[in-house]
Amino acid sequence: MIRSSARPLPPPSVAPAPARMREADTLAFLAELSQALAVSLDLRQTLSETVRRVAEFMQVEGAALFLLGEGSDGDARSAGVLECRVCVGPVDITGARLAVGQGVVGRAEAENATQVVVDAANDARVWREGDDATGFVTTSLVCAPLATANGPIGALEIVNRRDGRAFTDADAELLGLVAAPAALAINNARMARDLIEQQRLKREFDLARRMQRSLLPRRRRDGFPVTGVNRPAHEISGDFYDYFELADGRVGFVVGDVSGKGLDAALLMVRTASLLRWAGKDGLAPGAWLARANEELCETAQEGRFVCALVGYCDRAGTHVTFAGAGFPPVVVERRGAFSEFGSGGPPLGILPGMVFDQHAIALEGGTLYAFSDGATDVRDASGQPIGGAGVRELIARHARASLDARVRGLLDDLKRLRLVDDTTLLIVEAPRAAAPDVLLARSVPAKAEELRGLRAALRGSLDELGLDPLLRDRLVLAVDEACSNIIRHAYGADGGGSIGLQLARCGPWLRFELTDSAPCSDLARMKPKPLGDCRCGGMGLALIDEVMDDWRLERGAGGRGNRLVLSKRIDEIDEGNE
Amino acid sequence: MSAHANEVATERGEGYVLVRLAGEVDLSWSQQVRRAVLAAIEQDAAVGVELSRVSYIDSSGIAALVEGFQAARGRGSRFALVAVSDAVRAVLELARLDRVFVLVATPDALPAA
Numbered sequence: 307m308i309r310s311s312a313r314p315l316p317p318p319s320v321a322p323a324p325a326r327m328r329e330a331d332t333l334a335f336l337a338e339l340s341q342a343l344a345v346s347l348d349l350r351q352t353l354s355e356t357v358r359r360v361a362e363f364m365q366v367e368g369a370a371l372f373l374l375g376e377g378s379d380g381d382a383r384s385a386g387v388l389e390c391r392v393c394v395g396p397v398d399i400t401g402a403r404l405a406v407g408q409g410v411v412g413r414a415e416a417e418n419a420t421q422v423v424v425d426a427a428n429d430a431r432v433w434r435e436g437d438d439a440t441g442f443v444t445t446s447l448v449c450a451p452l453a454t455a456n457g458p459i460g461a462l463e464i465v466n467r468r469d470g471r472a473f474t475d476a477d478a479e480l481l482g483l484v485a486a487p488a489a490l491a492i493n494n495a496r497m498a499r500d501l502i503e504q505q506r507l508k509r510e511f512d513l514a515r516r517m518q519r520s521l522l523p524r525r526r527r528d529g530f531p532v533t534g535v536n537r538p539a540h541e542i543s544g545d546f547y548d549y550f551e552l553a554d555g556r557v558g559f560v561v562g563d564v565s566g567k568g569l570d571a572a573l574l575m576v577r578t579a580s581l582l583r584w585a586g587k588d589g590l591a592p593g594a595w596l597a598r599a600n601e602e603l604c605e606t607a608q609e610g611r612f613v614c615a616l617v618g619y620c621d622r623a624g625t626h627v628t629f630a631g632a633g634f635p636p637v638v639v640e641r642r643g644a645f646s647e648f649g650s651g652g653p654p655l656g657i658l659p660g661m662v663f664d665q666h667a668i669a670l671e672g673g674t675l676y677a678f679s680d681g682a683t684d685v686r687d688a689s690g691q692p693i694g695g696a697g698v699r700e701l702i703a704r705h706a707r708a709s710l711d712a713r714v715r716g717l718l719d720d721l722k723r724l725r726l727v728d729d730t731t732l733l734i735v736e737a738p739r740a741a742a743p744d745v746l747l748a749r750s751v752p753a754k755a756e757e758l759r760g761l762r763a764a765l766r767g768s769l770d771e772l773g774l775d776p777l778l779r780d781r782l783v784l785a786v787d788e789a790c791s792n793i794i795r796h797a798y799g800a801d802g803g804g805s806i807g808l809q810l811a812r813c814g815p816w817l818r819f820e821l822t823d824s825a826p827c828s829d830l831a832r833m834k835p836k837p838l839g840d841c842r843c844g845g846m847g848l849a850l851i852d853e854v855m856d857d858w859r860l861e862r863g864a865g866g867r868g869n870r871l872v873l874s875k876r877i878d879e880i881d882e883g884n885e
Numbered sequence: 886m887s888a889h890a891n892e893v894a895t896e897r898g899e900g901y902v903l904v905r906l907a908g909e910v911d912l913s914w915s916q917q918v919r920r921a922v923l924a925a926i927e928q929d930a931a932v933g934v935e936l937s938r939v940s941y942i943d944s945s946g947i948a949a950l951v952e953g954f955q956a957a958r959g960r961g962s963r964f965a966l967v968a969v970s971d972a973v974r975a976v977l978e979l980a981r982l983d984r985v986f987v988l989v990a991t992p993d994a995l996p997a998a
Contacts, residue, residue, distance in 0.1 A: 755913035762909070762941065780975060787943050791912040846944040846980060853979060 335363045336483055343491030347498040353392040356488045360464065361394045364477065367466035368395025368442075371452075372404065372411050373492070374460050388415060388460065395465065397440040409433025414449040414461045420482045421449045424472040446472040450481040452489040459489060514572050515543075521579055523549055529738035529813055531624025532559045535714050536731040537722070544571040545679050545731035546579045550587065555622050558586040561733040562615035563634070563679040565654075570608070578603065578613045578655070592618045592630035593651060596663040600632065603656035612654040616677050616733070618665075624737035627675055630665035635680050637666075638699060640706055641673030645699050674736040676702055679729060709744075710734070738813070746772070747810040753798050753823065755791070761808060762787055768810055772817075774877065782875060785854035786819050788847035789871055797825035797869060817875045819855075824868040828860060889938045893921045901931040901995040903967065907938035910946030919949035926956045931963035931995045936973045947980055954986060963996070965989045 339359050346352040353371050361369035370393035375386065388411055390402040407416040410431050414421045423429045426444040437444055449463040462485050467473060515538075522536060534547035544564035551557055560582045564575040578599070585598045595617050603613060616637065618629025629637065633654030636647040651664035668675075678698055705716040714732070721730055747768040751757040762783050769779040790806055798804050807822040851858055857874040864870070891908030902925040910918055925932045934950060936942075950966065957964035965987040969977070977983040989995060 755911065758911050758913060759909055762911075777975065780972065781979065783941075784943065784976060784979070787911065791943060791945060794912060846948060850944055850976075850979060 332480060332483075335359075336487070339484060340487040343487050346491060347495050349492065349495040349499055350392075352488075352491045352495045356462070356484070356491070357392050357394055360462065360481070360484055364464055364480065365468045366395075366464040367468060368397070369393065369462070369464045370395075370399060371488075372415075372461045372463070373452075374406070374415065374458060388412060391460075395442075397442045399436060399440070402436065404433065409436075410447060410449045411461045411463055414451045414463075415458050418451050418453060418458060420451070420478050420485075421447075422473055422475065422478045423447045445470075448473045448478045448481050450478070450485040452485050452492065454489050454493045456493075459492060462488060511569070514569060518543060518546075518572055518576065521576060522547060528815060530557070531620050531622065531735055531738060532557055533710060533714065533734045534559075534561065534731070535718065536729065537718055538729050543729045543731075544575050545729040546575050547731055547733050548579060548583050548586075549733075550583065551622075552587065552589055552619070554589065556589070556619045557622060558589075558617070558619050559733060559735065560586060560615065560617050561634075561677050561679065561731055562613055563729065563731065565610075565612050565614075571611070574608075574611055574613065577606075578615070582615060582617060586617060589619075591665060592628055593663040593665040596630050596632045596652065596655065597661065600652075600655045600661050600663075601659055604659040612656040614650075614654045614680065616650075618735075620670075620735050624670065624735060626667070626669050627735055628665060628667040629675075630663045632661075632663055635678060636695065638676045638678070638695075638702060639668065639670065639673050640676065640699075640702050641671055643703065643706065645702075647695070670736060672737060674706070674734060677733040677735075679731040710736075744812045745809060746812060747808065749809075750805050750807045753794050753804045753806050753825075755794055757806075758787055758790055758794075761790065761806075765808070765810065772812070772877070778877075781854045782817070782819070785851045785873060786821070788850050789819075789821050789873065792847050793821065793823045793825065793869075793871075797823055797828055799825075815876050817877050819873040819875075821871040821873070822863055822868060824863070827862060828869050889940060892938075893918055895921055895925055897928075897930075898992050899996070901933055901963075901992060902928050903933045903935055903992050903995070905935040905938075909941035910939055910949075911941065911943045912945050915943070915945035915949050918946060919952060922949055922953035923956055926953060926960065926962060926964070929960070929962065931965070932957055933965050933967040933989070933992050933995045935967040935992065937968035937970055939970050940972050942973050942976050944980070947976060947982065950986070951982070963987075965995055967992055967995070 339356070342355055342359070343352060346355060353373075357369045357371050370390050372388040373391050374388055386406060388404045388406060390399050393399050404412045406412050410421045410423055410433065412433070413431055421431065423432060424446055426432050426446055432444065432447075436442070445466050447463060447465045449461050451458055452460040452462055462481060464473070464477070464481060467477075522534065525533065530549075532549040534549060536543060536545050536547060538545070544567060545562065546564075547559070547561040549557060549559040560579070562575070562578060562582065564571045564578060581599050581602055582595075585595050590598060596615065599615070612633070614633040616629060616631045616634040618627055620627040629648075630652070631637065631648075631650035632652050634650050636649050639646045639648070648666045648668070651666070652661050676698075701717060701720055704720070705713045708716055714734070717732060718730075747764060749761060749764055751761055765783050765786055766779060769782060774782075786808065790808070793806055804824045807820075809820040811818045811820070851873065854875070855873045856876050859872050861870045861872070862868075889907040891910075891914055892906070893914075894905045896903050896905065904921050904925050906918060922932070922934060932953065934953065954964050966973075967989050968991065969988050974983065977986065
């Protein structure tokens with residue numbers, strides 16, 4: 307029990323401790339109060355309970371509880387100020403504020419010592435403006451500091467004994483005893499409140515994250531030329547990507563990075579993503595597309611917030627790309643191991659209106675366009691240095707030959723291993739490849755009729771592994787066999803020799819049968835299927851192929867030699883689980 | 886899939902000639918099938934081509950059957966496919982030829998076909 311030694315006046319009459327303060331009663335009161343406070347996790351209820359019970363037990367005219375402002379509730383003025391949070395008595399002083407050190411309350415707090423004022427009228431410590439404002443006359447008071455292990459949190463004050471006498475040391479001691487469990491209960495209630503607040507925030511963050519992820523388009527596996535992927539470094543990402551098809555067959559794409567992290571960055575991201583999608587769907591040239599979004603963002607974006615973005619279009623086949631960047635890291639194009647980089651066409655969006663954005667138009671020529679948000683170049687290597695553009699190129703080179711799926715996985719895994727320090731978003735544009743792992747069969751046989759039986763058996767086996775319906779399987783085998791027969795009979799003809807290559811690949815919902823030969827180039831004009839049901843001979847093989855397959859096309863072979871016949875069949879009815 | 890060896894055999898029955906085929910009829914021996922069918926038609930009797938043991942047939946095999954059908958019609962002879970396997974029937978249906986040929990279950994039905 308710490309008591310202030312500053313007691314300027316001795317009590318006028320030193321009365322023995324009154325009967326109401328019997329020790330047994332006091333213990334019962336303290337036990338009851340502690341119990342009541344122990345179960346209370348509601349701050350307001352804890353405070354009122356304390357003050358009400360103390361005033362009642364100690365038979366006083368008024369009691370008040372002051373808390374030291376936490377400065378965390380958005381009110382900067384509350385920091386370091388004692389505010390009356392709850393009181394009982396003839397006048398309501400709730401909301402009254404005192405600086406630490408001011409008045410008896412402020413002094414109890416500052417000195418962390420119980421203050422006893424026996425004669426308020428003649429005690430310099432008393433803050434008189436309170437009485438002046440309310441008309442209440444304070445004759446005697448006791449104030450005990452409230453403190454936890456982390457320091458002072460407030461003070462508990464009682465004013466005027468109802469029996470008219472001055473407060474005694476015994477009163478001060480009792481109030482000091484009450485202060486300990488009260489401080490503990492207040493602390494618990496605050497922690498409970500903070501915990502609930504944290505849970506509420508977490509729920510809101512979860513919701514925001516789900517909302518954000520739902521904005522990202524689904525991965526398309528139907529030979530779509532654009533693929534996006536985002537790996538957030540935080541719960542909520544400031545990165546985004548999007549792609550969509552225009553009525554004219556072009557594919558629009560967007561990838562962006564909002565400055566800053568957290569909820570407000572996420573909200574700006576949501577706004578920017580929809581803005582860019584809206585502008586892109588108008589089919590504006592990429593430079594104009596960015597300029598329009600920039601004007602809109604400059605009008606509305608908050609100070610200090612900006613958006614780095616890359617927007618563009620490609621044709622459905624993924625061979626030609628037009629794009630423009632706004633403060634976006636250079637776009638990297640990889641073609642057979644060689645790299646080209648295309649810098650941003652203008653500053654980030656949302657900073658200055660009236661900006662012009664330069665655009666690039668390039669032919670991919672079988673290459674791949676990679677657009678990484680700056681997160682990737684920020685990734686640190688083992689020595690803690692950002693890997694930079696060279697590191698990103700090295701990363702791409704390492705995975706360049708892998709299929710799209712394997713490449714995306716490999717790139718992300720590498721970035722993760724290299725410690726992700728920012729959101730990382732990757733957008734890839736390339737001509738859809740007949741992905742290597744989806745090749746189900748690859749055979750090359752001499753172009754002889756005797757080889758067909760074995761080829762059919764192999765094909766049948768591969769199709770069975772797909773879980774294909776036997777009727778469809780037999781039709782597909784027939785169509786491929788007809789195509790092989792035609793190569794043997796018509797392409798190679800009497801000359802013979804040569805070989806036939808057969809590759810079966812699955813590409814999304816499509817099965818592709820690719821037949822290659824080294825025969826003289828076939829004349830497509832001479833290849834005419836005759837109507838089925840026609841009993842005249844010739845042309846039936848082609849008619850069967852036509853009937854069975856959804857599509858077929860004949861091209862010059864690689865390097866202008868031979869022929870390449872690609873037969874396609876859509877088989878989306880296959881259950882993926884059968885694979 | 887029952888894997889029969891490729892085989893063509895011609896036999897004479899009561900008022901008919903039956904060409905029995907087995908295996909997978911494709912480009913590698915459809916000419917042999919064609920010659921056997923046309924030779925059977927030369928014999929001026931009802932001709933049947935028995936296909937129960939044929940597990941595969943391509944358009945060159947179908948073409949041999951079509952040629953036989955047309956040659957028999959030119960001579961005013963009966964021509965029918967006998968005991969057609971599911972595999973052959975599927976291809977006939979695909980080629981819209983299932984209604985062109987006369988299909989019978991057994992060779993006994995040939996003279997009346």
